[in-house]
Amino acid sequence: MPLPAKAFQRWLSGVAPDTSTADICRVSGVKRTTLAQQMVRGKVAETTVVSISRAYNINPVAALATFDTYSGLASSSLPPTEKELVSQIATVDLLRAVIVRTAPEGSTGPGQPGLSPTPHATSVKNWVDAIDDGELRHRVSAATGVAPQNYSAQLTANRLAPELAVATSRAAGVGLASGLVATGLVTETEAGWPPGARQAALDRLSDGDLTALAGERLQAMGRTLRRQEQDQEQTERIWENLV
Amino acid sequence: MSEILPWITLVVCAAAALARIPSTMRGVNPALFFIFLLATAAAVLSIEQFYVAIDGALGGLNIAHVLLRLIVFATIYLIAVRVTKGFGAPDAHRMIAGPPGLAVLAIFSVALVAVFLMMAPAASSVRFQDAGAASPRNEALLPFYWAAARGYLAYVSLALLPALLRSVKERLPLLVRTGAALMAAGAAATVAGLCLEFSPAQLLPIAPAVNNGAVVFYTSGLVMVWLARVKAAQRRSHGTSSTER
CATH class of the missing domain: 1.10.260 (434 Repressor (Amino-terminal Domain))
Known part of the structure; x- marks a missing residue:
């Protein structure tokens, strides 16, 4: 509200x-x-x-x-957790990090560009997934009275009402402003995240964790894209016949 | 009220047909123009002044009414073929355009003409409304005539309904889903129209509204789907030029 x-x-x-x-x-x-x-x-x-x-x-x-x-x-002055920080890194930035780490020395060219600013295309869902212990959605739903399917629909659309974002943080026991960063209402600096915290968290990820995470993100992205393509195909067929 | 309803139907159908002319000239789905043209013809024949004039030219024996009902059959058949193809409903498509569907169409068409021929000729009257008064036999046969006339429409509508309702719930552009919902409403109104033929007399006054409503719902549903395309094309031309055709 x-x-x-x-x-x-x-x-x-x-x-x-x-x-x-x-x-x-x-x-x-x-x-x-x-x-x-x-x-x-x-x-x-x-x-x-x-x-x-x-x-x-x-x-x-x-x-x-x-x-x-x-x-x-x-x-609330809790610092962001490692998982939260990593969740706010765009998929492309994760992939770039994978390439930089695996490419032979000197072949990636000079000057590694910094991370793109928050939020990214799936930041809300990734953030909730990062802090979810399996029961989070139920607790948020119970605390706010928002139906689970409405909550999920917002996540899928990469949206979350600010009040719900704070309620989610509270239910997960993390810094209350994190959700506002994930939804893009405020920047990470405004939320009091230390400068370079996301980059540092990314650097601390082991090669295995980074690759697995990038893989998960790619798979989710592939599912979304395929669904969009199917919807588009269906729409085109309707138009082909009815327009 | 029942005076003005056929006029609304006529205006909607004629406007849709006119609006389809540019696309048809470009060779895009001429069938759609034909559908709206048939619907316009049907609307014209539902208006008293036009009906009397046209039927008069055909001998004044209400042959125009049989013609109207057959035009309506053709219209709903063509719409149903496009809808089942577009919304991806192979089962419904078979039930309408496959051998069973064509058999049903033939049965209803033959039944309609046969019942009409069995009736004594009656003076020209729009919506065939005075035909029952001509003789007791006519009065007995009239329900069968209407059952044949509305039966096929109800059959097609029932075949379409599941596919349309499914499309309303799918992740499609909002206007496409609105269009599917409107066509579903048209299908429901068509089935209701058949049921009203067998309902008690006090419900009869709403029958014209239901039957004209069915036409308006179907037509505006098609227009919605079309508007969705126009909107999508506009958005595409505002965006990057790489996706333009």
Whole structure:
């Protein structure tokens, strides 16, 4: 559930006192119509708070923590686990690491590019899989009242409502902001992940673990692509006959 | 209300036929244009003024009504063939276009014509509504005539329904699924139309709405699938040019 408009207004008057809504929108890049609509509905999206925080050089996680729903974010200072860090590395970056490690010395060319920024195409699902002990989905479902199939559908679509992301972190006992990184609401730096933590975690993976992980990701990717191709084929056949 | 329904049907079908002209000129699925053209013809014959004029030209013996029913048979047959091929339903395809399907079509067509020939000639009346009043024999035969006329439509619709409902649940573009849902509604309305022929008299006033609704549902379903293609083509041209044909 998004943030109540009243609390948002209170927060906003603390962040940008005596500033017109128009100015806030201009500085933060939030569309005026979007904000107006959210205010009228009484529910302000978390992304709005994040955008405004960034515009006023406030840590978005800290800003979210001032709201009741996310108050837990303030006290949570658990660092990301190894598995979480690795889960937030894009599949292409994992594959590149495999190639770099297995290629003969000097054949990969100079200058290894850094990891692409979070989030990646399957970051949400990979993150939940990384922290799942087998019962996580049930616990999240029980804690939030969200039906397991709706939860799974969000993961498949690489989405997760911010509140659910925090609830998932809490149910898994990991840092509460991790889920917000995986969903792309905040960056890893904003969530307090140490700089280079993902790269370091990747470097600590053994060749065997890295290769197995890359293989798993490739297989999942292959399944998704094949499913998309089948759907596309079916759609084409419908059009061939009916259009 | 029942005055305006055939007009709505006519407008929808004619608009669909007109909209298909550019594609047909390019040689894309001319069968579809033909389907909408037949549907338009059927809609024209369902409107009193046109019916009386056309039937008058055919001798004023309601031959136009038999013609209308056969046009409707041809329309639903052609639609069903495209739908079963498109939505990948080989079983339904066999039930409609395979030997059993063609046999059913022949049986219903022959039955329709036979019952019509057994009736005493009645003065031209749209929807054949005054034919029963012409003689007691006509009144007895009329339900059989309608059973034959609607029976084939219900048969085809029942064959299509599982495939259509399955497609609604599949991972297809939203507009395609909407189209399948609308066609499923058309199939359901067609079956309901047959059932209404045997229902108590107090339900008869809703029959025209159900029967015209069936046509509108089928037609708008086809239009939805088509819009999905238009939308996909637009998105493709906005994206990279490498996938353009």
